[in-house]
Amino acid sequence: MNSSLLDGNYWDDRYKNKETGWDIGYASPAIVSxxxxxxxKNARILIPGCGNAHEAKALLDKGFSQITLLDIAPSLVEKVSEEFAVSPDVQVICQDFFQHQGQYDYIIEQTFFCALHPSLRTSYVRQMLTLLKPHGxxxxxxxxREFAQQGPxxxxxxxxxxxxxxSEFDILQLIDSSNSIPQRQGNELFIELQKKAAV
Known part of the structure; x- marks a missing residue:
């Protein structure tokens, strides 16, 4: 699929039609662990392509206090905003990831990278560098794995x-995930990538 077609309308329609096969219904155990x-607990955390924000709910329950959620689908963001309306520790933003500005200690990747057309992967790396604080x-x-059907x-x-x-990150971990959900066991890599210090 052409990258230009994977816009807010595309993802909004997926949520409205409940075509959300990537949503496992709870926070990923590997990420929570x-x-x-x-x-x-006071680290500034961004979750791009947050979807139904299961990870954010888990973080909030564990006492994290600076969580920013980002998604491009308007109706989804409206729903998530309502769910977190009484949670001052969570900010919900409807915006294209590549337009977002901010500085974060950690960014959590959960089925966002795989939703982007591969032609955007270099831009993804550059934007991550922009959004992460030094050593973030x-x-x-x-x-x-590869998928038989045309993505996403x-x-x-x-x-x-x-x-x-x-070239831009120190790769602390890029390993087989040991605690993936059963249906993704053996098909996921866990990443921990630290922004390199400026030379």
Whole structure:
């Protein structure tokens, strides 16, 4: 699919029609485990392509206090905004990821990268660098498989991701996920990528 067609209207229609096969209905165990063990509760966290924001709900329950949610689908953002209306620790924004401005300690990747056309992957890396503070970290899950149908989702492999990220990030982890959900077991890589220090 042409990258220009994957716009807010496209994703809004997917949510309105409940065509959300990527939504597992709860926060990814791999992401929840990492956040509990490695992220300070006052860290500034961005979740782009937040969808129904299951990860944000889990973070909020665990006491995290600076969470920004970003999605391009207007009706979805309206729904999520209502759900978090009484939560001052969560900000919900309807915006294209590539237009977003801010500075974050951590960015959480959960089925956002795979929703973008592969032609946008270099731009994804550049925008992540812009949004992360010095030594900031991008963590989450990427698919370790290709898909038979035309995407989204769009897949990939470990070697491809290594090439994509290694010039701008220190790759702390790019490994098989040990606690993926059952239906994705063996098909996901866990990433922990730290923005390189400016030379």
């Amino acid at each position: 990492y956040t509990e063990e490695s992220i300070a 970290i991008l963590i989450g899950l990427l698919f370790k 989702p769009f897949g990939g492999n470990q070697e491809e991701y290594q090439q994509l990220f290694q």
